[in-house]
Amino acid sequence: MIAVIGAGAWGTALANAMAQGEDVLIWAREPDVVASINSDHSNPLFLPGVELSARVRATTDLRDLAGIDLWLVVPPAQFLGRVLGSAPLEAKPTLVLCAKGIEAGSHRLMAEVAAEAAPGAPLAVLSGPSFAAETARGLPTAVTLAAASEGQAAALAERIARPTFRPYASDDIVGAEIGGAVKNVLAIACGVAIGAGLGENARAAIIARGFAEMTRFGVARGARAETLAGLSGLGDLVLTCGSTQSRNMRLGMALGEGQTAEQALAGKLSVAEGAATAPVLAEAAAKAGVDMPISAAVASLLAGQATVPEVMDRLLNRPLRAEVR
Numbered sequence: 001m002i003a004v005i006g007a008g009a010w011g012t013a014l015a016n017a018m019a020q021g022e023d024v025l026i027w028a029r030e031p032d033v034v035a036s037i038n039s040d041h042s043n044p045l046f047l048p049g050v051e052l053s054a055r056v057r058a059t060t061d062l063r064d065l066a067g068i069d070l071w072l073v074v075p076p077a078q079f080l081g082r083v084l085g086s087a088p089l090e091a092k093p094t095l096v097l098c099a100k101g102i103e104a105g106s107h108r109l110m111a112e113v114a115a116e117a118a119p120g121a122p123l124a125v126l127s128g129p130s131f132a133a134e135t136a137r138g139l140p141t142a143v144t145l146a147a148a149s150e151g152q153a154a155a156l157a158e159r160i161a162r163p164t165f166r167p168y169a170s171d172d173i174v175g176a177e178i179g180g181a182v183k184n185v186l187a188i189a190c191g192v193a194i195g196a197g198l199g200e201n202a203r204a205a206i207i208a209r210g211f212a213e214m215t216r217f218g219v220a221r222g223a224r225a226e227t228l229a230g231l232s233g234l235g236d237l238v239l240t241c242g243s244t245q246s247r248n249m250r251l252g253m254a255l256g257e258g259q260t261a262e263q264a265l266a267g268k269l270s271v272a273e274g275a276a277t278a279p280v281l282a283e284a285a286a287k288a289g290v291d292m293p294i295s296a297a298v299a300s301l302l303a304g305q306a307t308v309p310e311v312m313d314r315l316l317n318r319p320l321r322a323e324v325r
Ligand SMILES: NC(=O)C1=CN([C@@H]2O[C@H](COP(=O)(O)OP(=O)(O)OC[C@H]3O[C@@H](n4cnc5c(N)ncnc54)[C@H](O)[C@@H]3O)[C@@H](O)[C@H]2O)C=CC1
Pocket: 006, 007, 008, 009, 010, 011, 012, 028, 029, 030, 046, 074, 075, 076, 077, 079, 083, 098, 099, 100, 101, 130, 131, 132, 133, 269, 270, 271, 272, 273
């Protein structure tokens, strides 16, 4: 049996994919979500329109996960430490971290947060281009699965691979995490460009120059550039910047159309992780001396410290430079 923590769209989609091979127990915070998964095999709140396998059962009690050896951990990034802190981790289950973000305040990646909450538990990171609704419907999805060694990642990949769900093993945990966290911020930037009518040239420029930022930041944090060029970096960047299925892209579009961040996020049950990641990323990059002008622009737009014309002006008037380096 596999456990899943968090029954948002991605936790539910992963549970449904895993149920093709093993029984799954999913923990949800919301009693209504547990009731609809157990009685109707559906999660209309977070993943409407998808019929779930009868092999997915749900609980609101984290203690029910005790004894399960493999957990997929899928709460929003800012809650991951707190949720793990309440979980029965005595048996040191393998934790596959699936949230994409950087912890506010501490600037820690999810594996650093989990290592403190679950000392001694083996850790892996699953990240890549994967809209939940598509994975849940069984459409082909490939992701990076990073663990401490490529051997551990490969063994884990054997366990969670399914006919249309294909994990690629890696030993670059930091690289897999940074790609997923940074692409959300860049998707907001692409959304702003589209919402403000700046055109497709601007979107492509943001993707390419954003990828340069992601790589600079990742390498500074110890990631390998080749990981950032893979599924969890460039792959997810292209997906998220290219589709209005992305919540981050849609948030950016609303900003580009003139809404404030508060207006664009009001009343939303679902998470646009880039909104939480952008200020943390801007701080962490400044602290590390890494130049990330697009991410910094997103952070200042979200904070209401600049308008779209002002950030455009700032970006376009930076000193001309060589493309590489
Ligand atoms: N939706 C997607 O297509 C994908 C999402 N992800 C990542 O998965 C993570 C979870 O996102 P989704 O499943 O999309 O969530 P969602 O946006 O569908 O649902 C929100 C989730 O946040 C949880 N939540 C709200 N307040 C909370 C609190 N105080 N403590 C703990 N949990 C709380 C809710 O229970 C719910 O599970 C994010 O880091 C996201 O970037 C990764 C790949 C694909």
